[in-house]
Amino acid sequence: MWTPFTRTLVAIIALGGLVLIYRLIFGLGAATNLNDRFPWGLWIGMDVLGGEAMAAGGGIIAGAVYILNWKKYKPIVRPAVLTAFFGYLLAATAIFFDIGIPYRIWHPMAMWQVHSLMWFVSIYVMLYTTTLAAESSPMIFEKLKMRGALRIVEKIMVPVVLFGVLLSVLHQSSLGAVFLITPSRMSPLWYSDQIPMLFLISAIMMGLSMVSFENIISSKAFGHKPHMEILSGLARGCLIAAVVYLALKIYVLATGPGIAAAFAGSMEANMYLLELMAGVLAPIILLSMKSTRENLNRIFAVNITVIVGILLNRMNVSLFGMYRHQSASGLSYFPSWMEFVVTAAFISIAVVGFKVAAKYFRVFPEAEA
Amino acid sequence: MTATEKKSKGVLVDLTRCIGCRGCQIACKSWNERSVKKTVMRGEFTNPPELNSECYTNIRYSEHEKGDQPVWSFVKNQCLHCKSPACVSACPVGALRKTEAGPVVYDFNRCIGCRYCMLACPFDIPKYEWEKAFPWIRKCTFCSERIADGKVPACIKVCPTTTMFYGNLEAVMAEAEKRLKGNPDKYVKHIYGKEEAGGTSWIYLSAEPFDTLGFNMKISNVKYPDLTWAYISKIPSVVGVVIIAGALTWAITRRQNAEKGDKHENKS
Numbered sequence: 001m002w003t004p005f006t007r008t009l010v011a012i013i014a015l016g017g018l019v020l021i022y023r024l025i026f027g028l029g030a031a032t033n034l035n036d037r038f039p040w041g042l043w044i045g046m047d048v049l050g051g052e053a054m055a056a057g058g059g060i061i062a063g064a065v066y067i068l069n070w071k072k073y074k075p076i077v078r079p080a081v082l083t084a085f086f087g088y089l090l091a092a093t094a095i096f097f098d099i100g101i102p103y104r105i106w107h108p109m110a111m112w113q114v115h116s117l118m119w120f121v122s123i124y125v126m127l128y129t130t131t132l133a134a135e136s137s138p139m140i141f142e143k144l145k146m147r148g149a150l151r152i153v154e155k156i157m158v159p160v161v162l163f164g165v166l167l168s169v170l171h172q173s174s175l176g177a178v179f180l181i182t183p184s185r186m187s188p189l190w191y192s193d194q195i196p197m198l199f200l201i202s203a204i205m206m207g208l209s210m211v212s213f214e215n216i217i218s219s220k221a222f223g224h225k226p227h228m229e230i231l232s233g234l235a236r237g238c239l240i241a242a243v244v245y246l247a248l249k250i251y252v253l254a255t256g257p258g259i260a261a262a263f264a265g266s267m268e269a270n271m272y273l274l275e276l277m278a279g280v281l282a283p284i285i286l287l288s289m290k291s292t293r294e295n296l297n298r299i300f301a302v303n304i305t306v307i308v309g310i311l312l313n314r315m316n317v318s319l320f321g322m323y324r325h326q327s328a329s330g331l332s333y334f335p336s337w338m339e340f341v342v343t344a345a346f347i348s349i350a351v352v353g354f355k356v357a358a359k360y361f362r363v364f365p366e367a368e369a
Numbered sequence: 370m371t372a373t374e375k376k377s378k379g380v381l382v383d384l385t386r387c388i389g390c391r392g393c394q395i396a397c398k399s400w401n402e403r404s405v406k407k408t409v410m411r412g413e414f415t416n417p418p419e420l421n422s423e424c425y426t427n428i429r430y431s432e433h434e435k436g437d438q439p440v441w442s443f444v445k446n447q448c449l450h451c452k453s454p455a456c457v458s459a460c461p462v463g464a465l466r467k468t469e470a471g472p473v474v475y476d477f478n479r480c481i482g483c484r485y486c487m488l489a490c491p492f493d494i495p496k497y498e499w500e501k502a503f504p505w506i507r508k509c510t511f512c513s514e515r516i517a518d519g520k521v522p523a524c525i526k527v528c529p530t531t532t533m534f535y536g537n538l539e540a541v542m543a544e545a546e547k548r549l550k551g552n553p554d555k556y557v558k559h560i561y562g563k564e565e566a567g568g569t570s571w572i573y574l575s576a577e578p579f580d581t582l583g584f585n586m587k588i589s590n591v592k593y594p595d596l597t598w599a600y601i602s603k604i605p606s607v608v609g610v611v612i613i614a615g616a617l618t619w620a621i622t623r624r625q626n627a628e629k630g631d632k633h634e635n636k637s
Binding site for chain 1: 418419420421422455457458459460461462463479480481482483484485487488489491493496497499500501502503504585587588589593594596597598599600601604607608611612615616618619622623625626
């Protein structure tokens with residue numbers, strides 16, 4: 001458990017904790033480089049938008065097993081749901097520290113605003129985090145030998161999972177819909193009325209790749225035999241989502257600024273191409289080859305390009321796509337070292353948390369049998 | 370025009386009358402008890418260069434040439450108090466509100482500090498108290514308390530050249546149309562704020578093209594809250610479709626699996 005790697009992660013987490021205490025005492029201005037033209041930065045783009053997209057796998061795999069009854073994926077339900085739960089907890093924590101008045105994080109629950117997209121987003125985060133906790137609870141009940149509670153949770157699991165799938169669909173698309181109100185700021189390369197759908201489909205790609213990624217990692221770390229059949233299935237799913245995503249991306253580009261806009265050589269155009277190549281084109285080309293879908297290392301490599309590409313998309317939408325308009329005022333933004341430390345700390349918490357859970361709870365019930 | 374809009378106040382800023390004295394900037398600071406932020410020499414007169422949490426209004430100076438003569442233009446810059454404000458629709462806790470009298474006002478006691486209003490506002494108006502541990506969103510209040518007392522806003526009160534025409538929104542728009550029609554050679558043929566973002570309570574007339582004065586011409590004429598409402602209004606159907614399709618899928622696939630399971634058992 002206490003490998004040098006884990007120790008490094010724990011050190012980063014401790015440093016991140018100190019930075020967050022500093023942020024609470026001295027405010028956002030002291031800890032971050034955010035300013036009046038860049039009200040949202042690395043924490044929102046990466047930790048919240050990126051983190052929540054990474055957590056999409058929980059809803060997909062739970063839905064596949066409990067709603068579609070694809071029992072093949074049963075062995076990976078637990079790790080997928082647990083990762084999603086961690087992801088949402090971390091995103092909620094990031095939101096807690098990113099909002100100006102953290103102790104008022106409960107306000108949306110009491111002050112309903114059905115005209116506000118941000119209100120829906122905050123309600124989804126609360127509801128879905130709770131739902132994922134319910135979906136992960138069998139692990140805890142097993143450990144504590146609470147058979148009664150376990151039986152009840154297992155009985156209501158199908159409706160709970162369906163509710164979770166619904167929340168996941170609503171939440172992932174609404175994260176994109178947040179930006180519908182920015183037509184006069186955002187580059188037309190990203191701004192479109194299709195942005196909720198683009199966020200939803202890319203979250204499916206991201207979710208499947210994350211589930212596959214962490215399965216390969218943990219099978220290596222804990223010495224399980226990886227389920228090649230499952231990983232190929234996930235890769236196929238990712239390929240289908242990527243093809244649909246590419247078609248929608250091209251449609252949005254062609255009906256918006258025109259295909260040529262992507263090759264204009266500007267900062268935005270280059271970021272767009274980078275995102276498209278890493279997140280969409282490379283995975284489609286590689287995954288369309290059967291040899292890739294059946295090779296552990298190649299699947300792993302594709303997972304990484306998808307994760308990087310879609311993360312880049314979230315940063316492009318929330319930051320780079322609006323950079324030209326926002327910086328015309330003379331203000332600019334590059335994250336402070338404290339912002340980087342906190343983001344690194346969140347990633348570290350996710351890794352360490354997953355290791356601890358895998359060690360002490362039956363995250364991989366099939367692997368033990 | 371609705372009944373509420375008839376009661377609602379508005380302002381016409383006739384930029385041809387502004388002499389750039391910045392009296393409004395001082396009056397605003399003094400009425401709203403704002404302090405100052407240190408700025409640096411940048412070789413231009415606009416100061417501070419942008420609105421900030423301590424500065425709700427400023428005069429933007431721009432110099433151009435007409436013939437061989439230098440010409441100065443002065444633009445009073447502040448919240449436009451949209452008729453359908455993007456910031457109000459964006460706020461998840463109702464901290465921003467469009468009042469019947471016209472001002473878009475802010476209630477700190479509700480605000481969680483998500484800063485979505487700053488991103489939503491097409492005019493880049495809401496500013497944040499970044500340096501504070503418990504920051505407020507800050508912006509022009511249209512002197513809502515003065516209006517409630519039957520007084521005119523502080524900036525308008527001190528203006529020595531009657532640059533700002535204040536009154537009921539309807540009368541303000543009629544005055545703008547009248548001036549534009551009466552002096553077609555004096556003004557560019559556009560009332561900024563008549564259509565922008567679905568219409569604003571503060572509107573502008575100018576002798577110079579608006580884009581040369583730093584006005585954002587990319588602002589769409591739609592009501593900004595409609596952009597997100599287009600998505601929100603679909604949520605009930607998404608809920609219905611996902612629940613029904615999900616339940617049906619579950620029922621069908623479970624039966625298929627059970628049948629498959631039976632065959633397996635029969636074989637073995």
